[in-house]
Amino acid sequence: MTETFEVGQRVKHQNRTAEHEVSYGPFTSPLGFVWYVIRNTDTLREDTARGSDLSAIPEPPKFAVGDKVTSFGDPYTILAGPFRGCTEWYVVEDADGKALSATEDDLVAVTVPDPIKVGDRVRIVRATCATSTHGREGVITSTSETWREEQGDTHPYIVRLADDDTVHVAEVERIDSTPADTYEHDGVTYDLSARYRDRDGDVWKFERIGDDVYGDFGVGAYPTEGGWTLASAARHYGPLTRVND
Structure with missing residues (x-):
């Protein structure tokens, strides 16, 4: 046939x-x-x-031995397969080391994120000796640091912040490679990579920290959470005019 x-x-x-x-x-x-x-x-x-x-031409198997998968929300590891029956099925191992069978249609691959690398834009989750930087964004400049290794709390990352300061970081989360560098307030879109001059002539630098945008002005401007928000700066010292460097 x-x-x-x-x-x-x-x-x-x-x-x-x-x-x-x-x-x-x-x-x-x-x-x-x-x-x-x-x-x-x-x-x-x-x-x-x-x-x-x-x-x-046979299609390549959907899963391979060693793959991490879930079935109805529970985690498993592929031990063997695929095998052909009424449908494709695999032998999987649960978290307690028990082996059982599972059909291919009931398995979902666990996506393993790419490792953090130099150049990635990240948000700081935990930095033991720099808790004020939690939630701030920056760029990874090193992923091989051993700082605090002796205390059992290695901080493998160095992150460069918007003000060019660097900080040793224990945990980060990757964010979009294109930074969220604009902020709209009262119908005006501000470029957070730029500087702005207020009506008194002071120059501001703004940065997104957590869910809001904060700013500071003057030489060595260092936006911090709890300081001036962009909205409050615009309200008290606006209009804010972009400085063309």
Whole structure:
């Protein structure tokens, strides 16, 4: 019995070396043979092929031994498989080391985030000796520090803040590589990477800290949570005019 193929399925022609993809079919010729239109995956050239000359190229398994998965919210590790029954199934191990079977449709891959690397923009979660920086954003400049290792509380990251200060950090969370560098207030959009001059001539630097934007003015301006918010600075000292460096 000739196997039936679907559009988009990868197939092998018995007389050709290249892989192909089914682009149309099946259809029946006047002589009663089942045919397909197949596309060469390298050249994209299409040709017809009799169904009896084609065989399916197996899709790679959805999971591999060692993969971390969940099933109905519970964590497991793939021990073996896949095996074919009425459906694909695997042998998995639960958190207590017990092995059991699970069908492929009931398993969900656990996505492991990419490791934090130099150049990533992050938000500081914990810095033991710099708690005032919690919630602030910055850029990773090192991921191999051993500071506080002797105390069992290694701070592996050095983070450069917007004011160019650096801090040793124990825990961070990656944020969008494109910094959230704009803030809208009272119909005005402020660029947080820029400086602004108030009506008295003082120059402000603003920074997003947590859920709000804070600012400070003067030489060595250092925005801190609990200081002037951008909204309060605009209200008391506005209008704020961008400084074109």
